[in-house]
Amino acid sequence: MSALEEMVRPSLARIVAPGDGYAPDREEYWGSGFFIAPGWLLTCAHVVGKGGAAVWRSGNAVGVTWQGGKTTGEVVLAKPRPEEPDGARGSWRFPDIALVRVRGADDASCVWLSDRAPTIPAPVSLHGWSRQTGDLGMRHGIGEASALDGKALLLTGQTPVEGVSGGPVVDLRHGAVIGMNKGRGRHEGAAVPITALRELYDVRGGEILHTVMGEHDLHHLGRFNDPTAGADWTRTQTRLRGPGAPGLAPGLRVRLYGHFAHLPPPGGPGEVMHLVHEVKSRVVQEDYRSPIEHDPRTWREGAGLLHGLRDPGDHDHGGRPELALDAVLLYAAKVARQTALDHPADVDRDRLRDFTAWITEQATLYARQAIREDIDALLDRLSEETLRTPATVVTVAGPTPTRTPAGTPARARADVLVDVGEPVYGERYPLSVKLLYDGQDVTPLYSNDHGVRRDELRQHLREPLAEALRLGDRGEHLAAVEAFLPRRLFDVPLDDWRLGPDDAWDDADLFDEQSMPLGLRRVVVIRDRRRNARPASPEWRRRWAGVASRPLSAGPLRGEATAQGHPETGRPEGRMAAYGRLSGMDDAYVPVHCGPVGSGPGLDAMAAALAAGHPLVLWRRDGHDHEECREFHLRAGQLLGLAGGAEGLHRQVRELRIRVSDPDTAEGLVGDIAVLFDPPDRPPHGTEPMQPPLMAAPDT
Numbered sequence: 001m002s003a004l005e006e007m008v009r010p011s012l013a014r015i016v017a018p019g020d021g022y023a024p025d026r027e028e029y030w031g032s033g034f035f036i037a038p039g040w041l042l043t044c045a046h047v048v049g050k051g052g053a054a055v056w057r058s059g060n061a062v063g064v065t066w067q068g069g070k071t072t073g074e075v076v077l078a079k080p081r082p083e084e085p086d087g088a089r090g091s092w093r094f095p096d097i098a099l100v101r102v103r104g105a106d107d108a109s110c111v112w113l114s115d116r117a118p119t120i121p122a123p124v125s126l127h128g129w130s131r132q133t134g135d136l137g138m139r140h141g142i143g144e145a146s147a148l149d150g151k152a153l154l155l156t157g158q159t160p161v162e163g164v165s166g167g168p169v170v171d172l173r174h175g176a177v178i179g180m181n182k183g184r185g186r187h188e189g190a191a192v193p194i195t196a197l198r199e200l201y202d203v204r205g206g207e208i209l210h211t212v213m214g215e216h217d218l219h220h221l222g223r224f225n226d227p228t229a230g231a232d233w234t235r236t237q238t239r240l241r242g243p244g245a246p247g248l249a250p251g252l253r254v255r256l257y258g259h260f261a262h263l264p265p266p267g268g269p270g271e272v273m274h275l276v277h278e279v280k281s282r283v284v285q286e287d288y289r290s291p292i293e294h295d296p297r298t299w300r301e302g303a304g305l306l307h308g309l310r311d312p313g314d315h316d317h318g319g320r321p322e323l324a325l326d327a328v329l330l331y332a333a334k335v336a337r338q339t340a341l342d343h344p345a346d347v348d349r350d351r352l353r354d355f356t357a358w359i360t361e362q363a364t365l366y367a368r369q370a371i372r373e374d375i376d377a378l379l380d381r382l383s384e385e386t387l388r389t390p391a392t393v394v395t396v397a398g399p400t401p402t403r404t405p406a407g408t409p410a411r412a413r414a415d416v417l418v419d420v421g422e423p424v425y426g427e428r429y430p431l432s433v434k435l436l437y438d439g440q441d442v443t444p445l446y447s448n449d450h451g452v453r454r455d456e457l458r459q460h461l462r463e464p465l466a467e468a469l470r471l472g473d474r475g476e477h478l479a480a481v482e483a484f485l486p487r488r489l490f491d492v493p494l495d496d497w498r499l500g501p502d503d504a505w506d507d508a509d510l511f512d513e514q515s516m517p518l519g520l521r522r523v524v525v526i527r528d529r530r531r532n533a534r535p536a537s538p539e540w541r542r543r544w545a546g547v548a549s550r551p552l553s554a555g556p557l558r559g560e561a562t563a564q565g566h567p568e569t570g571r572p573e574g575r576m577a578a579y580g581r582l583s584g585m586d587d588a589y590v591p592v593h594c595g596p597v598g599s600g601p602g603l604d605a606m607a608a609a610l611a612a613g614h615p616l617v618l619w620r621r622d623g624h625d626h627e628e629c630r631e632f633h634l635r636a637g638q639l640l641g642l643a644g645g646a647e648g649l650h651r652q653v654r655e656l657r658i659r660v661s662d663p664d665t666a667e668g669l670v671g672d673i674a675v676l677f678d679p680p681d682r683p684p685h686g687t688e689p690m691q692p693p694l695m696a697a698p699d700t
Contacts, residue, residue, distance in 0.1 A: 003236045004170055005140055008127045009067075010109035011035045012138060013102075015047050015166060016063035018072045029136055032128035032167035032181070033064070033100065035108040037215040041100040043166035044182060044192070045078045046092035048100065056081060064102050067109075073100040076208060077200045094151035095196035096182055099212070110219050111168055112233035114176035115257075115304030117195050117294075118153065121146050126160055126189075128167025128181055139164055143189070145171070145178065152190045153179045159189030175237040201297045202466070204501075213298050214261035221258035224251065247324040248307040252362065256332060259355040260299040263335065264343040269295045270413040270473045272302040275334045279306060283327045283371065293435060293443050293471060299335050303328050326371040329363050333378040340382055342475055356382065412479040414472040417442065417683065418461060418494070419484045419529070424451050429489070431457070433464040434683075435472055436482070442683050445471075454489065458497050466499040469522075480523035480650075482677075487606060490526055491598035491621045491674065495519025495657065519657045523650045525677035528610050536680030539583070539613025544646075544679050546587025547616050552640040552649070554633065555585050557593035557617060558605045572601040578608035585612075592636045593619040594629035597674075606676075615678045616646060622672035649677070 013035065017028035031047030041064060054061040060072040078098040080091070102108075122145045130139040143157030153169070160167075160181040169179035169191045179191035200206050223232040237250040248256075266272050273296065277289060296302050306327040336355055340347050356379045363375045414435040421430040428451030435443045446464035465481070472479025483494050500515035518524050531540070559573035559581050573581075582591060597606040597619050609617055618636050639656060643649040653675055660672075 002125075003231060003239075004125060004172065004175055005127070007109070007231055007233060007236065008034075008111060008125075008168060008170060009138060011066075011111045012127060012129065012167065013041055013043075013064050013066040013108075014129050014136070015043055015100075016065060017051065018061060018063040029129070029131065029163065031163060031165045032130075034127075034166075034168045034177075034180075035066070035102075035105065035110045036113055036177075037110055037212045038106040038108060038219055039102050039104075040212045040215070041073060041102050041105070042180065042197075043098050043100060044092070044096045044180065045080060045098045046096055046182075047166040048075050048078070048098050049082065049092065062100055064100065064105070066102075066105065068105060068107055071102060071104045073102040075099070076101045077203055077206060079199050079203055094182075095192055095199050097180065097192055097196050097200065099200060099209070110216060111170075111177045112175065112220060112237070113194055113197075113213075113216060114171065114174075114178045115300050118145055118148070118171060118178040118193060120148055122178070123172045124155065124178070125170045125172055126155070126158060126164060126167065126181055127170065128160070128164025130161050130163030132161045132163065136163075142172075145169065145191070146188070148193065151193070151196065152182075153193045155184075155189035155191055156187075159184040160191070173240065175233060175240050195295075198295050198297050202470075210265040210298070213300070217254070217257040217261040217300065221254050221261075224254050246322070248303075248328050253303070253307070255358065256303060256328070257300045259332075259351075259358060260303075260335070262348060262351045262355070263299065263339045264346040266297070266299060266302075267342075267475050268470050268473050269297060270471050270479070271338075271475055272296040272299065273471065274413040274474050275331055275338065276302050276305050278334065279327050279331045280309065282330065282374065283309065283323055289437060289441055289443065293445055295467070295471065302335070303331060306331055322366070322368060325366045326368055329359060329367050330371055330375055330378075332359050333363075333375045337378050337382040337385075341385060411474075412472050412477040413437070413474040414443075415480045415482055416465065416468040416472050417482050417484065418465065420457065420486065420489060421451075421529070422486050427454065428452060429454065429457065429486070431460060433461065433468050435468060436683060439682050454492070457489075457492060462497070462499055465497075469499075478522045480525065481518060482525055482527055482682075484527050484529040484532060486529055487603060487610075488598050490606065490676070491596045493621060493672070493674075494526070495524035495674070496672075517657075517661070519654065520661060521654075523654065523677075525675050527678040527682075528676070531610055532678070532682070537613055540615065540680045541613075543587045543613040544615045547590065547646040548679075549645060550588040552616070552643050552645065553586070553589050554592045554618075554637040554640050555589040556633075557582075557591035557597070557609060557619065558601060572604070575604045575608050578605050579611055582609050582612040582614065585614075590614070590616045590618060590640055592633060592640075593617070594632045595619065596621050615676070615680070616649065617676040619674050620672050621674055646677070646679075649675070 011034045013033040015030045015033050017030065030050040031043060033041045033043035033047070036042050048055050048062050051061055055075055059074045062073040062075060064071055064073045076099050079095055080093060124143055124145045126141045126143060128139055129136060132139065139161060141158030143155050143159060145153055146156045147154040155169070160183060164181045165183060167181045168177045169181060170176070171178045177194055179193050182190045182192050184190065197209065201209050220233055223229045224234040234250045234254045241250065273294060294305060296305065307324045309324045309327045336352060336359065340352060359375060360379060363372045367375065414437045417434040417436050419432045419434065423429050430449050430451045432447040433445050435445060445468050448460060452460045469479050481494065485492065496517045496519060498515060498517050513521055559578055591609050591614055593602055593605065596602050602619070606617065620632055639652045643652045653673060656673060
C-alpha cells in the first residue's frame with residue numbers, strides 16, 4: 001500500500017442496516033463512509049437514505065462498521081433530505097452529503113480535509129467498500145479529478161464502482177481529501193467536492209459543524225505531536241511537498257489550525273473574507289478583489305485562500321515565495337484580535353496568549369520586517385484592548401457609503417444588489433444577484449437570463465439572496481439589500497420576504513433572526529433600474545445632496561392629494577403637471593404616497609418624481625381607506641422629521657416595520673411601507689470589471 005492508502009484505510013467505514021451481526025457477508029450493505037473527526041462520519045445522503053423513513057425519524061438508525069468495531073449512528077445533518085420522510089427516498093441531487101454521529105468511535109483514525117476547493121486537474125485516488133467482485137471488501141482506484149461542473153467534481157480514469165459511494169477522493173499531489181464518491185455515468189464519475197460541507201452549516205442544527213471541524217484539526221495536531229502515533233497525514237504531506245518548497249509548511253499549518261480550533265468560530269463567510277481581503281491588499285500592496293466569490297465558514301478556510309498567494313505584478317519570476325507566509329501569519333494575527341474583541345466572553349485567555357505568542361515566534365522566524373511590524377502592532381493593541389471590557393455596540397445596517405472615509409464606523413463587508421431586468425420572452429424577468437463593495441466594486445454571484453414570472457421572483461431569488469447576505473454580513477454589521485427594479489415591480493414586497501423555512505415565523509421553537517422578514521432585521525430599499533443605467537442627471541445629484549445633508553420633510557407624490565393625504569375623486573394629475581410640481585419642491589422634500597406606485601396614477605407620479613431627480617420616495621403598497629391615508633401622511637411626516645437626513649431614514653423605517661408586525665404595537669399605525677432610496681453614482685452605471693489576483697499552485 002502507498003502511504004496515503006495506508007492512512008485512508010483505517011478511516012473507512014461500511015454503512016449498513018442496523019443490527020448485531022459482524023459478518024460482512026451477512027450485512028445489508030448500503031455504502032461507504034469515512035471519519036473526519038473522532039466520532040463523526042461523512043457519507044452521501046443517498047447512502048443513509050437506503051434505510052428509508054427510520055433514518056430520518058430515529059436517533060440510531062444507521063449501522064456503522066469500521067476497523068475499531070460496530071455500532072449504530074445517528075444522521076445529524078443531511079442535504080438534501082426527503083421532502084416526505086415517510087414516502088419516497090428522494091432524488092438525491094447535489095450536494096448529497098450527510099454527517100453521522102458515531103458514539104463509541106472516538107479512537108477512529110480520521111482523514112485530512114482540504115481547506116479549499118480542489119485545483120483542477122488533479123491525480124486522485126478513490127476509496128471505499130464494494131461488492132463489485134462478489135465479496136464485500138475495500139476498493140482502491142486511481143483516476144483524475146478533471147473538472148468542476150457546478151456542484152459536481154468530475155472524475156475520469158478509474159471512476160467510482162458500485163458501493164464506494166460515500167468514500168473519500170484523495171488528492172495525490174497534496175495528500176488531502178478533496179471530495180466524496182457519488183456515482184458514475186457512461187464515461188466519467190461524479191464526486192461531491194469537500195467544500196460542499198459548507199452547505200450543511202445552513203441547515204437546521206448546522207452550527208455543530210464548527211465543533212466537528214475543530215475536533216478534526218485537534219485530532220491531526222495530536223497525531224502530529226505524538227511520536228508513537230505512526231503514520232500521520234501531516235508528515236506524509238511534508239514528504240509529498242518536498243524540501244525547500246515555498247509557502248506554509250504542513251507542520252506550521254496543523255499548529256495554526258489547532259490554535260484556530262480553540263477560538264470562537266466566525267459569524268459568517270463575510271467575516272472571514274473581510275480579513276482575507278485586508279491581508280491580500282496589505283501583502284501585495286494592491287487593492288483588488290477577486291471576481292470569484294468564496295464561501296468560507298471557518299478560520300482555516302480563510303488561511304487556505306492565502307497560502308498560495310503570489311505577487312500579481314511579478315509575472316516573470318513566479319512571484320515572491322515569502323508572500324504566502326506573510327499573508328497567513330498576518331491573517332492569524334487579525335483573527336486573534338477580532339475574536340478577542342467580538343467574543344470577549346467566549347475566548348479562553350490562556351489559549352489566546354499561547355496563540356499570540358506562537359504567531360509572534362513564527363513572524364520573527366519567517367515574516368518580512370514590514371509584515372512583522374504590522375503583526376507586532378496588532379498583537380500589542382490586542383494586549384492593551386483585552387485588559388478592559390469592550391463596550392456593547394449596537395448598529396443598524398444601511399447601504400455602505402461610497403468610498404467610506406477612514407475613521408468612520410465599520411460597516412458590512414458588502415451590500416447585496418438584486419437586479420431584475422425588463423421583461424423578456426413575454427412576461428419573464430431576468431435576474432441577477434451581486435455583491436457591492438464600498439459602493440463601487442461589484443462581484444456577480446447568480447444570474448438567470450431566461451427570466452421568471454413575477455409570481456416566481458421570491459422562489460428563484462430565495463437561495464442566491466440568502467447566500468449573498470451571508471457573504472456580505474460581517475459580525476454585527478448586516479448587509480443591506482438594494483433592489484434594482486423596473487418601475488412596474490416597485491410594489492413587489494421584498495422587505496416582507498422570509499428566506500428561512502416558511503413554518504419558522506409562526507413556530508416559537510423554530511423562530512430566530514433568520515426566519516424574520518428581511519425588512520425587520522436589515523435595510524431593504526428599492527432603486528430605479530432605468531435611470532441607474534446611465535449617468536446621473538444634475539437634478540438627481542442636487543437633490544441627493546439636499547436629502548443627505550438637511551432635515552427631511554414630506555410632500556405629496558400625487559398633486560390631487562388633499563391636506564389629509566387622500567386623493568380627491570376626478571381626473572388624476574397629468575404626468576407633465578406632476579413633473580412641474582415635483583421639480584419645484586425643495587431639495588430636502590420627500591414625496592409620499594398612500595397607495596401603490598407600480599401601476600395606474602401612482603406609476604405616472606413616480607415616473608415624474610424620478611425625472612425630477614428625487615432620490616427618496618415613501619409609499620404604502622396595501623389597500624386603504626380615507627382615514628388610513630390621513631394617518632399615513634401624518635406618520636410619514638413624523639418619520640421623516642425624526643430621520644434628520646437620508647442615512648437616518650433606515651432606522652426609522654425599520655423600527656416602524658417592527659412595530660407594525662406585532663399586533664400589540666401595531667394599533668393606530670400604518671404598515672406595508674416601501675422606500676425608494678436611490679443615490680446617484682452607484683452601480684450598475686460605471687462599474688469596472690475586476691481582475692483576479694495571481695495565485696501560485698497550492699503547496700498542500
